[in-house]
Amino acid sequence: MHRRHLLGLLAAAPMLPRPAVAQAAEWPARPVTILVPFVAGGPSDIVARAIAARMGQSLGQPVVAENRPGANGEVAARQVVRAAADGHMLFVGSIGVFAINTALRPNLGYDPLRELTPITLAVTTPNVMVVNPDRVPARTLPELVAWLRQNRGRTSYSTSGVGSSDHLTMELFKQRTQTDPEHVPYQGGAAAATDLIAGNVQLSFQNLGTVAGHIQGGRLRAIAVTSAERNRLLPDVPTAIEQGLPDFVVTSWQAVMAPAGMAAPLLSRVHGTVADALRHAETVQRLNAIGFDVVASSPDEYRRFQEEEIARWRQVVQAANIRAE
Template sequence: MHRRTLMRALAAAPLLPTAARAQADWPTRPVSILVPFVAGGPSDIVARAIAARMPVSQPVVAENRPGANGEVAARAVARAPADGYLLFVGSIGVFAINAALRPNLGYDPLRDLTPITLAVTTPNLLVVNPDRVPVQSLAELTEWLRRNPGRTSYSTSGVGSSDHLTMELFKQRTGTDPEHVPYQGGAAAATDLIAGNVQLSFQNLGTVAGHIQGGRLRAVAVTSERRNALLPDVPTAVEQGLADFVVTSWQAVMAPGGMAPALQARVHAAVAEALRHPETVQRLGAIGLEVVANSPEDYRRFQEAEIARWREVVRAANIRAE
C-alpha cells in the first residue's frame, strides 16, 4: 500500500508544477521580438539592441511586421500566448496615441498587452527654417506666429504622430494656429522644412540634430525636462516660460496580455539588463535615445497617463485619423 501510494505521488508530481517550471526555465527555445515598423527606425533599433544583449541561453531575434500604424503587429501580439516567447517593441503611437486617436482600434494597449518596461525616451525639438523665420526664442516665435495668422505651416511625420500632437498641444497652449502639412515620415518632414516649403516643426532629436548642427535648421526649444547633452545650448520650453510643456517620444517593451507575474518578472529582468548594458546605453545615447528601463508598474502608470493626455489633445483639436 505504501509503495502504491508513493508511485502515485511520483506520477502526479510532474503535473503540479509544470507551469511554474516553464517560467523558471524560460527560455528553453528562441525568443522573438516583434517590431511594428520597417527596419531602421527607433523601434527597430531598440529591439535589435535588446536582442543583442539579453542575458539568456537561447537566441533572441527581432522581426519586422509593419502595417496600419502598428496595428497589424499589435493584434498579432494580443492574440499570442503569454509564455515569454513573443515580445513587442513599439512606440508612443502604438501604445498610447493610437488608443487616443482611433476609437475602433483593433487592440487595447492596456487590456490586451502585458507591460514590461519603458525602454527609451527622446525629446522633440521645435525647429524653424532660419531663412524663413527670423526668431531666436520661443517668445519671439510665438509673437511671430501671432503676427502672421493664416500664412504659416508646420510639417509632421503624419497625422497622429508624436510631432503632430506635440504641435497641436503647443497651439493650444500659445493660441497660435499654423497649418498642418503631414508627410510620410520625419525625414521627409525635415527635408521640406529645410527647403522652406513649411516654416516650423516639432521633430525627434535624432531626426534633426545633424541639421541643427549644420545650420540648416534652428532649434528654438527642446521638450524635455532638462537640456539635452547633444544640444546643450538649446533651452527647454519650460525654461522659456511654457510651464509643464514636457513631451517625449518613447519606445516600450510589452508582451501578450495575461502573463503570469513570475514570468513577467523574469522577462523584465532580462530586458532591463540588456537595456542597461553600457554599450547599449552608449549606442542609443549617440542617436538621442535615453535608456529608462523602469519597472512594469512604473511603465503602466506612465502609459495610462500618456493615453489620457493625448486623448484630451485629440479631442480639443478635433483630430481624425486618416
C-alpha cells in the first residue's frame, strides 16, 4: 500500500478508548473531590478530611472535602451517582446514607448497591448506652431493663434523628428487652446529649465520640457499649454482651464509595490510595483519639458488610414500623 494512502486511512480511523490500565496510571489528572453529605464537624466530615489530607500529600494533587448536606445524605448521593466513574469524585458517608436509608425510605432517590462503587469500610465506632445519673438509678444493664419495665409509659430516650444509628440501636434494644421508652428525636447527637444531661429525657444510645467527654466529666453515666469487646476509651464500661444481651453488637460506621462502573485497575489504585491514607500512623492516632477504629477493608469485604447491614436494619425498621420524617 502506498505510504501516503496508509497515513490517510490511519488519520480517518476512529479513536479507540484508552485501556483502563492507562487511565488508572494517569489518575488523578486533576483535583479530587470527596463529597460529604453532612455539615462540617460531624463524623463523615472528620473522616473525609483525614483521608483528603493524606491523599493530597501522596498524590501530588489537591484532594478537597466538600460538604453537601440535605435530605439525610440524598442530595450528595444524587450528585455522586451522576458523576463520572473516573476517580475524581469520591463519597464519604455514614451507616445511614449507605444502609439505613435503603431500609427506611422506599422512594429513596439513589441505590447505594447498584449506583455506587464500594471502595472501603473506613471506620467504625460503638454506640454507648448512657443515662442521666440524676433521673435513672440503674448502674448496670439488667438494672436498667428492670427499671424501664417498672416505669412503662413514663420514660423517653433522645436520638440524633429518625433513622439514625442511635435511633435504630435503641429500637433493637427495645425489641430484645421488651421495653418501651418513647422516642424523642433531635437534630444531631450534640443536641440529643444536651437534653439528656438537662434531664428532659432519661437515656440514649449515642456514638462514643459524642458522649465520651460527658461520661468522663460525670454528666452522664455509661451503662454499656455495643462493641464486641470493651473500648479503650471506656475500659471500665462493660459490653452489652457481657451483661446478658447475646450478639448485641452495633457499630456506627463511615465508608468510602464512588460512582458505579469504575474500571477494576482504577478501583485498585483508588482503593490502595484511600486505604494507605487511613492506615497512616498519624491518621490512625487522630481517629482513635475520638473513638474511631480504622478498618480500611477491601471493596469486596465492604460490599458484603454493607449488604448484611441493609438486611439487618430493614428487619429492625419493619418490626418497629419506623417511618421517615
